Amino acid sequence: MAHMGSATMKVYAAASYIVVILAHFIPTATAGSIDMSTAILIRVDQSGIGDFKKIQDAIDSVPSNNSELVYIWVKPGTYREKIVVPADKPFITLSGTQPSNTIITWNDGGNIMDSPTLTVLASDFVGRYLTIQNTFGSEGQAVALRVSGDRAAFYGCRILSYQDTLLDDTGSHYYSNCYIEGATDFICGNAASLFERCHLHSISTKKGSITAQHRDFASENTGFVFLGCKITGVGTTFLGRPWGAYSRVLYAFTYMSGVVAPAGWDDWADPSKQSTVFYAEYKCYGPGADRSMRVGWSQNLSSDDAAPLLTKDMIGGSSWLRPAPTSFKRGSTIIKPGSKF
Structure with missing residues (x-):
């Protein structure tokens, strides 16, 4: 590596961290012992015909150190709750039928850790x-x-706010076909995450920022990758700005509308971060993807450099992403697919 230029070294480091991340985020032994095809079914229905009327009550009913798949089926409705999934309750699925009619909403602000409508610690x-x-x-x-x-992992969800909409805090995460809306740093945090086929919508009327990835040290195996996504909005937005000095973000095969600022990236008024961030694009398209006026400290990756970053392996996903269960049980009764719950 002694003869590599600084840009090449950044790409090399970004690819190398994939290998480390695979080893770091392997599930515990308990995950391998769980039957992934069958889940305990808990129904939440505001009308009173389910097991619980509130989502938090359903989560509270799951035993600590849970060792079975639990599927909490939330019937359509607007649930005005501030919800926490505790760290000692793993293997929970929280599912609506469709995001247009299954809404979890709250109204709190002022503190990034205390304001979330839904907090997932498990x-x-x-x-x-x-x-x-x-x-x-x-x-x-x-x-x-x-x-x-x-x-x-999150599938087909709508995540809505203005500032810091999604605090993608710590851990390895996967977002598929999600709609994420905000204005200021509306995807932020220090997780290692893959966003696939997601729609990112900026409601900033001035120069907001989609991401504020918070990676403070070169040794941290974190970063955001957006693969096959779409960016729209109402004003002008940057693709990202560095919450941490070693912030790392890649957009690949992503449609960028004209709302993306020509410069693309912002250094958050700290030029010293320009030499340490890893901000890159690969085969993006649309009017906002024109790189002719991009800041010089962002990168346009080659196919070889981008390849290791464009699969679920970058989050170790092949070892932990699971399909939806194919059967459910209530007590000792197995409910076959197609049966009425």
Whole structure:
């Protein structure tokens, strides 16, 4: 590496951390012993015909140090709750039917750790087909979703707020076909995360920022990768700015509308970070993907440099991402697919 230029060294380091991350985020032995095809079913229904009327009550009913898949099926409705999934309750799936009619909402702001509508501290969590929103507004930090557990995945969710919408805090995470909306640093944190086919919508009327990835040290195996995503908005936005000096973000095969600022990236008024961040793009398209006016400290990756960053292996996903269960049980009764719950 002695003869590499600084840009090449950054790419080499970004690819190398994939190998480390695979070893670091392997699930515990308990995950391998769980039957992934069958889950305990808990129903949440505001009308009273389910097991619980509130989502938090359903989560509270799961035993500490849970060792079975638990599927909490949330019937359509607007649930005005501030929800926490505790660290000692792994292997929970929280699922609506579709995000348009299954809404979790709260109104709190001012503190990035205390304001979230939904906080996930547990490992091996799955969220499906939910809207998760914080309606606090534009006057400060107001997190809709905080993800601080390891091996968490979200499918088809809508995550809505203004500032710090998604606190992608710590752990390895996967987001698929999610809609994420905000204005200021609306995807932030220090997780190692892959966003695949997600829609990122900026509601900033001036120069907001989509990401504020918080990586303070070169030794940290974290970063955000956006693969096959779409960026839209109403004003102008940067692709990212560095919360930490070694902030790391890549957009690949992503459609960028004209809302993306021509410079692309912002150094958050700290030029010293320009030499340590890893901000890159690969085969993006659309009017906002024009790199002719990009800042010189961002990178346009080659195919060889991008390849190791463009699979689920970058989060160790092949060892922990799980399909939806194919059967459910209530007590000792197995409910076959297609049966009425």
